[in-house]
Amino acid sequence: MASLASCADDVRSTLPRPVPVKMRTEGLSKHYGTALALHPIDLEVHSGELLTLLGPSGSGKTTLLQIICGLVEPTAGKLFIDAIDRTHALAHQRDIGVVFQNYALFPHLNVFENIAFPLQMRRVDGPSIRAKVMHALEMVGLETFSGRFPRELSGGQQQRVALARCLVYQPSLLLMDESLSALDRKLRESMQIEIKRIHRETGSTIIFVTHDQEEALALSDRVCLMNTGRIEQIGTPEDIYERPRTTFVADFIGISNKLRGRITPESRLATPDGAIPLPAGCAVRAGVTEATIIVRPEHVRIATEGGYLGGHVVERIYGGSETRLLVRLASGAVMTVRQPAGSPSREVGAIVSLHWLESDSRLLDS
Numbered sequence: 001m002a003s004l005a006s007c008a009d010d011v012r013s014t015l016p017r018p019v020p021v022k023m024r025t026e027g028l029s030k031h032y033g034t035a036l037a038l039h040p041i042d043l044e045v046h047s048g049e050l051l052t053l054l055g056p057s058g059s060g061k062t063t064l065l066q067i068i069c070g071l072v073e074p075t076a077g078k079l080f081i082d083a084i085d086r087t088h089a090l091a092h093q094r095d096i097g098v099v100f101q102n103y104a105l106f107p108h109l110n111v112f113e114n115i116a117f118p119l120q121m122r123r124v125d126g127p128s129i130r131a132k133v134m135h136a137l138e139m140v141g142l143e144t145f146s147g148r149f150p151r152e153l154s155g156g157q158q159q160r161v162a163l164a165r166c167l168v169y170q171p172s173l174l175l176m177d178e179s180l181s182a183l184d185r186k187l188r189e190s191m192q193i194e195i196k197r198i199h200r201e202t203g204s205t206i207i208f209v210t211h212d213q214e215e216a217l218a219l220s221d222r223v224c225l226m227n228t229g230r231i232e233q234i235g236t237p238e239d240i241y242e243r244p245r246t247t248f249v250a251d252f253i254g255i256s257n258k259l260r261g262r263i264t265p266e267s268r269l270a271t272p273d274g275a276i277p278l279p280a281g282c283a284v285r286a287g288v289t290e291a292t293i294i295v296r297p298e299h300v301r302i303a304t305e306g307g308y309l310g311g312h313v314v315e316r317i318y319g320g321s322e323t324r325l326l327v328r329l330a331s332g333a334v335m336t337v338r339q340p341a342g343s344p345s346r347e348v349g350a351i352v353s354l355h356w357l358e359s360d361s362r363l364l365d366s
């Protein structure tokens, strides 16, 4: 299901001004036997950008990352890094740093030696190695841990060492595959802040893989949402969240209330629970008669009467900074309403009326 192309708020998902392209793929695809893991992908990543590949399990994120870093040969297509064709270049010729989910630190080397390893491989002289390793350790906040072995570190600290080992030789392109998924929530959030800071300070280009939508929204300049080996939508976090182009995107990112119905001559959507207005500024394409309107839970307002749709509260889920209400409509459909802390409380069983600003809804054609 795709959005109606004529919506006034449909913005192009490009960065505000032209920036140099760090990496570009042209019809890059991958078959495993007869299975197509990656459909032909055209993707541009700008210099200094932090782009997230987001998508469900099996959507092709790791496959794309592995092709970019040279661990997997594409079946077809081309890969350009700094405008040079690197499709068949050896991995170590690509100036790419990779941090995988299993950090793969060398267990018999201490933290200092682990981080120094890529520099030794590049035959950097001793004093420079020392200075660079200490600087990398400082970046990840582990200056005092240089003599410890990986087994003496927590998961989060090992993660930082892996990041430092990658940063130490200053690759101009950094790939991170589910690098934070093993960490607990608090550590994960502090590492996200760390990565944002390092990204800002080094100006490096980062492609970050995750299947966690909150992480993608929090970290990225742009999010590339993948689905079954294809790019479903690419754009800023705001684009993806506020202006999903398909129901897949709307469902994958956050919670969406979906209301299906028939478009009436009065430019409303007739749903089983009542007629609701079409989003502001949307001209319906000729021939389209059925559509879906999407409204995020935080945009739904609750009144006692006079709203677009009526129902009753069937569940109240307290979450500290917000409370979620589930409201069942006459047809049996359930809408989620998110209320910030301090809003008037509505108990289970309360009869309510729901409305929203037309500009806060989004129309997708069926």
Ligand SMILES: Nc1ncnc2c1ncn2[C@@H]1O[C@H](COP(=O)(O)OP(=O)(O)OP(=O)(O)O)[C@@H](O)[C@H]1O
Pocket: 032, 035, 036, 037, 055, 056, 057, 058, 059, 060, 061, 062, 063, 064, 211
């Ligand atoms: N070596 C392989 N041989 C055969 N099929 C593979 C191979 N590697 C990946 N695939 C298939 O390719 C598809 C994409 O896999 P990929 O690992 O890229 O997904 P992903 O988006 O990284 O998923 P996850 O979030 O679970 O890590 C999947 O269907 C997977 O089973």
Ligand SMILES: [Mg+2]
Pocket: 061, 062, 063
């Ligand atoms: Mg993966």
